[in-house]
Structures are given as structure tokens and as C-alpha cells.
Amino acid sequence: MGRDLLTDLLARNDEHVASLGADAFANQRDGQRPSVVSVCCSDSRVSQEGMWEVDRPGFLFSAGNIGNRATDRVDGERVLAGSVAYPLAYTGTEALAIVGHTGCGAVGAALSAVRTGEIPGEPGVRADVEELVPIVEAGIDALESDAGEGTGDNEAADGGGAGEDAPGLRNRLVEYNVHEQVAMARETETGADADVYGFVYDFHGAYGGRDGAVYLVNADGERDPEVLRDLVGPSHADHVATLL
Numbered sequence: 377m378g379r380d381l382l383t384d385l386l387a388r389n390d391e392h393v394a395s396l397g398a399d400a401f402a403n404q405r406d407g408q409r410p411s412v413v414s415v416c417c418s419d420s421r422v423s424q425e426g427m428w429e430v431d432r433p434g435f436l437f438s439a440g441n442i443g444n445r446a447t448d449r450v451d452g453e454r455v456l457a458g459s460v461a462y463p464l465a466y467t468g469t470e471a472l473a474i475v476g477h478t479g480c481g482a483v484g485a486a487l488s489a490v491r492t493g494e495i496p497g498e499p500g501v502r503a504d505v506e507e508l509v510p511i512v513e514a515g516i517d518a519l520e521s522d523a524g525e526g527t528g529d530n531e532a533a534d535g536g537g538a539g540e541d542a543p544g545l546r547n548r549l550v551e552y553n554v555h556e557q558v559a560m561a562r563e564t565e566t567g568a569d570a571d572v573y574g575f576v577y578d579f580h581g582a583y584g585g586r587d588g589a590v591y592l593v594n595a596d597g598e599r600d601p602e603v604l605r606d607l608v609g610p611s612h613a614d615h616v617a618t619l620l
Contacts, residue, residue, distance in 0.1 A: 515552035
């Protein structure tokens, strides 16, 4: 099994090399100036290059972690994570895309921790999930408040409130986490100078009927769907939706 997997990986690399062509790195060997840095949840079902149809080097600087977190704490201060800050600070990149996804296991684990107190035992996973727990707690409070007041558009929502059996709760918390990550990124010195966009990658039909579509939910802190549709224009208005 191990050897079969190894040879499969190498065969896939051969296909990658063949697809690039001889001049793919002609303008990339001496440095990089990617147009955007994308931080996405680490998940085998969610391809950062694939979702943006990136088939050549140099356009996308990709970063990934459990829960698509854009920041870390260093000496008690919240800063952009190194893999996010590097292109913004050193390669001339001016845009940051934060991408959550439906059915996120990290958000689900944080939700379970809030409800039951159970948290993953693997130390590295536990540390990452613990970073999401306060966000999930705040998200639940916000959803309960909105449900009580009857506020919010919920134009694409598949259920309301934050009750134990509310359908789609995890996906709404995924979107809430994206909003929080956008806000935290914009509060950092480096992130404040970038265009910061929040997306959710959908393969559960939560936002629409197109598996693999990304939905813009936030642009530099703006969350109003009508404003976001004006921003992207009529041809891409179907990429704007919200569960909140």
C-alpha cells in the first residue's frame, strides 16, 4: 500500500510537470509577486488552487490551517499568522482571501467542545480547536440574539437559531468564523493595509445548488449582500449569499 501510494504521488508529479510547459517559471525564478494570499481550512475536499482555477505558479500564495485562522498570538499580541503576513509584507501582495467551507470539522469540533466539554486529544489539533471555541461561543450567542429579535436576512439559510437540533448551525458558525477572521486580520497593522475578503466554499448546497462554488460574505468588513453584489457586478452576483 505504501509503495503504491508513493508511485502514485510521483506519477501525479509527472503529470504536473507535463502540464506546466517549459516556460511556466520563466518569470518566477527570481522571486514572486502573487496577486492574493488565500488562507483556507486544511481539508482534502477543499483545493485552494482548484477553487480559483489556478494552474500556473505565481498568482496565488496559499496558506492553510484548521479553521482557516488568519492570526496568531505572539507575546500576548494578536498578529497576522506568518504564512499570511509574509506575502502582504514582503512580496507586494495587496489582497487576502479568507475561505471557510461548509461542513467544517474544526468548527464542528469547537461546537462539540462548547456543548459537551469534549475536545480532541491530539495536542496540535486541540490547540487549534481551542482557538475556535470562543468564536463559536460568541457565534451561538449572536444567533440566539438574532433569533429572539427576529432580525437578519437569512436569505440562503437552511434553518434558524442556535438550538441543539437547528439544521445548518455548523455552517452558520462557519460563516460567523469567517467574519471574525476578517475582522481580526483587519485589526492587525499589516492586514489593515490589505483588501480582505471573506468567502465560504460550499459543497453541501447550503448557499446554492453549485458544488464547489465560493460565496462572498464579507469585503473589508462589509457584510450587506446588496452592497457586495454591487461590488462584484451582475455577472457574479450569484456568488453573494449569507446564512446569517
